[in-house]
Amino acid sequence: MATIRQHFVPQAFLKGFAEDSGSPFIWVYDKRSGYRPSRKSVKSVAYEHYYYSQETEAGEQDIDSLEKAFAKTIDNDLPLIIQNIKAVPNRGVSLSDEHKGKIAYFIGLSLTRVPSFRDGINQIYSWAAQMALNEVAKDNDAVSDLIDKYGLTAEAKAWVSLRPMLEIANNISESVLSKNWQFFVAADNVSFMTSDNPVVIGGGAGMGPGHPMAELMLSLRKDLALVCTPRGKKSVEVFKQSPSETRNFNRGIVRAARHRVFSDHLSSTVDAFVKKYSHEQQQIVI
Incomplete structure (x- = not known):
């Protein structure tokens, strides 16, 4: 049976932010006004129908080959690696090259x-297609008439972004492996949050995720x-955060989020904090 709900933030990863260990439930905060926090299963968030659907060379619809490939590999392996990380402040973290590589690829993806x-990416392809259509219309009266009469436009199919998605993820992962890794343990009684844009890009304005700095x-x-x-x-370091440091880290998570922020508890303070950044979201520059 085909998988219809295809997640862009893996369910098993989101369980790391569940209200209780082993629970599938998280608290969802929406940056947009009019949305209240809600308790939801990880199965019901961070997905779109047929999100990884694509066309084969024969022109047939391939609904979930990519979704299943992710489910069997990175989306299955990575959460187990994360669960088993033992991070002790001032003692470092022991990570094999294989596990470090998988974390780096997960960050890129x-x-x-x-x-x-x-x-x-789809907007760029659609813009290019529209430019090509406009060029054709200059020398083709029939096409020009269709544009004028019916508002004919060119739009790229959603799957055109899949190849860049995979290629650029690889490039970013290579950059990640060249950086210094620092782990931070959350302050007591303050939890880290995540979002529908789980990786936050810091550095200079307009800096892309693969930039050396x-x-x-x-x-x-x-x-x-x-x-x-x-x-x-160069060595992996581990630091224990203060409550203000963990809250400041969460501020970066919230500001980068597209629409939704995920947490392990319900709080009116967190909801107000999320709504404060309703007009901000992370734009990825390539």
């Missing part, structure tokens, strides 16, 4: 599989976050 990236930040689970930075020591 988490930046390119989300709608904030794919929608932008870009800093990438990701909440791995509700008690642990990772920052990949061009600054600092």
